[in-house]
Structure formats: structure tokens, C-alpha cells
Amino acid sequence: MAPYLDHASTAPLHPVAREALLAALDEGWADPARLYRQARRARLLLDAARETVAAALGARPDEVSFTASGTQAAHLAVSGSLLGRSRAGNGLLVSAVEHSCVLHAAERHEAAGGTVVQVPVDHLGRVTPADYSPGPGTALASLQHANHEVGTIQPVAAVAAVLRDHRPDGVGSTDRPGGDEKHTGPVPLHVDAAMSVGRIPVDRRALGADLLTASAHKFGGPAGVGFLVVRTGTRWRSPLPADDREGGRVPGFVNLPAVVAAAATLHARTTEMAAEARELTALVELVRARVPALVPDIDVLGDPDPTGRLPHLVTFSCLYVDGEALLRELDQAGIAVNSGSSCTSSTLAPSHVLVAMGALTHGNVRVSFGRGSTRADAERLLAVLPAAVERVRAATGGAAL
């Protein structure tokens, strides 16, 4: 038994995805932009996939574009909004705990002369909505739906309300006479929902998001499919060379079989995720409750309230522990988990999420359950963890401190 407890990095292919992918490889190979019968069949599959995704995310079909990844979707959402809103200003508001794809898009913007303001988080990793009050010249705000390292759900709808009520030109919700409403209107909000789509309900309208992005492989869809939702009326301009595909938002021939599989999987997830979330919440609660008693000097991170976090992941940091060594110990025992510790990252920098939270950055372990995870998986982790931590601590002189 080798528990895979890293579903937050990527989920194994869902059976619905496999079935849909195989069928679509045969049925959906033609160019959906052409006019013959094979093309029409492909077009029907693409349209149906778009309708399915739109319905699942609270969007209109023409607001949905398929991208090559969640990262590409986020890049296009951020860069395209900044370009489309350049007359309103060059300010970008992002939380300090965004996924690196959003922060890298922000870095690019800053390098090109734009302004980036990072919104801080509390010790749970959550922003305060009032901190999203936009300053003059703010073109875009970006906030994740839920954090990828600690699972904290962000107050997205409240942030959207702050953006609606506090216009960066300081005139409140009153339109300036003769003003260009398209440029002085509310600052649009991009929501990175890569961690939440397919795990908990995600509704663009309910969240108040103008742009929403996600990734299929995170919930059991195939790799190579991201979702980019741009609300009708949102100013957006492609930062890439022109192309007709995907409403002019994503250049290149669409990976139709993978898109069909992604849409079918998302549809399946919407019907099964509520029951699964109850089961996974129980596993997370088990780990959260037992780990502090089993391992001395451990800090369980994220929101203790289950309604304030994703159902499937739990993160903790072990004092005096080399995170990379701990991952190796757990791998030896057949347990796959991830870590935000600096020694496990390519840059040797500690996780910006843990730093922003003021959490212990070393000895960090993220456990994420998913489809098919059982209580035995959680029990196995709890059985193996204490001795693994003890061995790592002993090796570096960190035992009995």
C-alpha cells in the first residue's frame, strides 16, 4: 500500500476522463473551425464542452476559453486585463500568497514599468477584504479562491464588494459626469480557482469575479487543459499575437480530446464532490487532531474551521526538521506528500506563502487527499510520521530540544 497524498499537486486521471479522452480521440480529431462533417462533429464536441464548463463555473459559454494549462490561463487573465485596462492605470493588486504563476505575471508587469501592491495575510493565510481598497491607477486585482499550500479559502465575494464600492478614482459608486465609465468603473477581479474547482462549488457570479482561471489536472482531468473565464464586458486584450481560436483569447489549435475529457470530468466532479468532501474533511480532521499529540513541536497550519478551508488538504511544519529529508523518509515508507520548505524548492527560498503567514517554513509537509483516499491512508501516515520525524531530527542534532 503506497498512499498518494499529493492530490493538490495533481490528481490521478479520473475514470470519466479516461473514457471521454479515448472516445474523443476517435470522434474529435478534426479541425472544429472547418465546415465539413468531421469538423462539425468536432465543433459540436467543443461547444458541448464549453457549455458544460460554463454551467459548472457560473459563466456563459462565450465567456469560457480553453488554455494549455492553469498557469497559462492565469498569465492571460492578468496580462490581458492589464493590457485592456492600461488607460485606467498600471496598478496591480495581488495577495502575498498567490500561486507563483500569478506572482510571476506580476513580476513581468513590474519589470515593464507597472506597479504591484501585495496585500498581506493573517496567520491563517487569509487576506482582509478592506486591504483590497484600490489606490488611484489600479487596473486589476487578483486573489486566489483558496490557497494552494494551506487550503485557506479567501473572502473573494467580500473583496469583490470592496472593489465595487471603492473605485480607485475616489468618486465612490457615483459616475463622473462625462467620464469614461469603461475606464473609471470598478477595478476588475481575477480569481485563481485552480485549487478549488472540482473540489468545492465555484460560481463566478457568486464570487463576483470578472476573470476566473482553473486547471483540469488538479481535479482528475487530463494535463494540458486550463480554463479562462472572462466576464462579458470586462476589458481584456490579448497580450499575444492575434489568433482566431478560443474567441481570440488563446492562440493555437485546441487540444479537443483533452478539453472534452476535462469538461466531462468537471461535470462528474460537480455531482460527486460534496460527498467526497465530507469524507476527506474527516481524514483532514483526523490528521489535524492526531499529529500534534504524536509529534512534539509541530505547528498545524491553516484554518481550524473546516468551513474556512479546502476539504482535502492539511499542512503542518515540524520544528528542527529538514523538510527534504522528511519527504525522503516518507517516500521510503511509500507515502507521497509535498513540502513548502526551502530545501525542497528549486530556488532554496522558503515558501512565500509560509513567510507571508509568519509560519515555520522548515519541516513543512502538505498532505492532500483525493478521490479514493481512505482512512487507512491517513492512519498509515500517522503510523509512519513520528518515527520519520524522530530520525530526521536525530540526524541533524534536532532531537530532544
Next chain:
Amino acid sequence: MTAGATPGDHPEAANAAGRDGTPVVVVEARGRPCPIPIIELARAARDLGAGTVLEVLADDPAAATDVPAWCRLRGQDYLGARALPDGSGTAYRVLRTAT
């Protein structure tokens, strides 16, 4: 030298030593990756009485978060940080409490 040095062993630390004359125990952890600076801090603190000020010298970026986090988890008082004048790292100050 890892722990338990006196301020006199390290000029920069001595310069910053308690203005009120409080003894400062320096923990040298420059060049050591996380979690070693925190392990050295804990080892030094274990042998010291309440009221002692420890100063951890580290260049690992994780120490900026992990020293205050250690203080929070172990009930110690975090006093603050300052960059070392020669650019070789940062000095983090901790007050050893009774716990």
C-alpha cells in the same frame, strides 16, 4: 564555534550588545541552511537561564521567518532583527523566558 560564544568573540554582535548591559549570547549560524540555525538557537537556549538575550547570526533567508516562529512555538520573546554591517547576514535577537 556554534553556540555559547560571548559578544567579545564577534565584534558586530558586541557593538549591538545590550545597551542596558544585558549579556548577549551569540549563536553563529552563518553559512548554515535551515533548519540548522533554529536547531543551534534551541541548543543554546536550552542551557541558558531566563533573562538571557540570544543573538542568532544567520544568512539563510528562512531564518527571518523561522526565528520568530520558533519564539512563538516555544514561548520565547522575539526582540527583532538587524542586518549585519558587513553584509554577511542578519542578527536575530531572542529573550530567553522562564518557560
